[in-house]
Amino acid sequence: MKIILYDEGTADELDVVEIARYLSRKLGKVKIETRGGPFGLDPTPDSILDFAWKIAATKVQEVNHSIPSELEPLYGEIEYEKRRILGKTQAFGVIYEGFRLRRIFSEGIPEKERSLEFVHLIFTNRLLATWDNSNRRYHLRASIYSIPSVISTTGLIEAPARPREYYLLKPQYERLGKDLAELKEIFKGRFIDYGDSRLTEVAKGYAMQAVFYALVGDPFCEDKGCRLYNAHWQEALIFAQLDSGYEFCPRHTDLLGKGVAAHH
Numbered sequence: 001m002k003i004i005l006y007d008e009g010t011a012d013e014l015d016v017v018e019i020a021r022y023l024s025r026k027l028g029k030v031k032i033e034t035r036g037g038p039f040g041l042d043p044t045p046d047s048i049l050d051f052a053w054k055i056a057a058t059k060v061q062e063v064n065h066s067i068p069s070e071l072e073p074l075y076g077e078i079e080y081e082k083r084r085i086l087g088k089t090q091a092f093g094v095i096y097e098g099f100r101l102r103r104i105f106s107e108g109i110p111e112k113e114r115s116l117e118f119v120h121l122i123f124t125n126r127l128l129a130t131w132d133n134s135n136r137r138y139h140l141r142a143s144i145y146s147i148p149s150v151i152s153t154t155g156l157i158e159a160p161a162r163p164r165e166y167y168l169l170k171p172q173y174e175r176l177g178k179d180l181a182e183l184k185e186i187f188k189g190r191f192i193d194y195g196d197s198r199l200t201e202v203a204k205g206y207a208m209q210a211v212f213y214a215l216v217g218d219p220f221c222e223d224k225g226c227r228l229y230n231a232h233w234q235e236a237l238i239f240a241q242l243d244s245g246y247e248f249c250p251r252h253t254d255l256l257g258k259g260v261a262a263h264h
């Protein structure tokens with residue numbers, strides 16, 4: 001097995017090399033490589049334009065309207081995505097349809113690396129959402145486990161819900177024109193925020209979820225203290241990734257101890 005980590009605009013907030021080292025420690029004799037964006041080994045102006053066009057067409061315009069499959073992006077949107085791919089701008093406030101984005105990323109994987117021997121894991125700072133048919137709206141996602149797997153740094157911050165009291169107090173702060181930084185101060189430590197020094201540590205657990213998805217088909221664990229726990233709340237995420245006092249539950253510790261990855 002070989003794991004390839006891609007960095008799609010996360011360099012300012014995430015230490016991908018540190019995550020690679022962590023995976024290497026946990027998985028033993030597994031080859032790990034870190035790369036830049038998932039846009040092919042030898043991107044050309046044409047291939048970048050093609051990626052930019054496709055990515056621009058995956059933008060979620062409204063959270064309660066499913067985006068059509070054949071969306072013609074505007075010239076300005078394509079230009080923006082081109083700059084984004086070339087690292088000349090940051091994607092803030094834009095939401096992308098996660099499954100389609102993952103498919104576009106998969107097109108950048110070299111032919112010879114498209115096999116089950118390879119685990120492709122893309123860290124992106126793009127905000128991802130997937131459509132939920134039960135309540136007919138998009139939901140933000142921290143990660144999508146598939147081939148390739150995608151972990152969103154902004155998704156880790158925005159997707160799992162903050163404490164209920166935070167949402168109760170926020171409208172009051174806004175109504176009174178008070179500084180939201182003050183509100184964040186009250187809840188300090190109880191959710192992961194932008195520029196949070198804990199983000200790399202949290203992302204290690206999500207990287208392991210992607211690895212377990214590739215190894216056993218299931219990225220998650222029921223144990224609230226295990227790093228494979230599928231947290232829907234920030235406080236649960238922080239507990240599973242940082243505070244539980246152990247990294248993995250006995251079952252997953254055992255699997256790692258047996259060198260499950262090395263024999264894969």
Ligand SMILES: [Zn+2]
Pocket residue numbers: 221222223226227228248249250251252
């Ligand atoms: Zn577990």
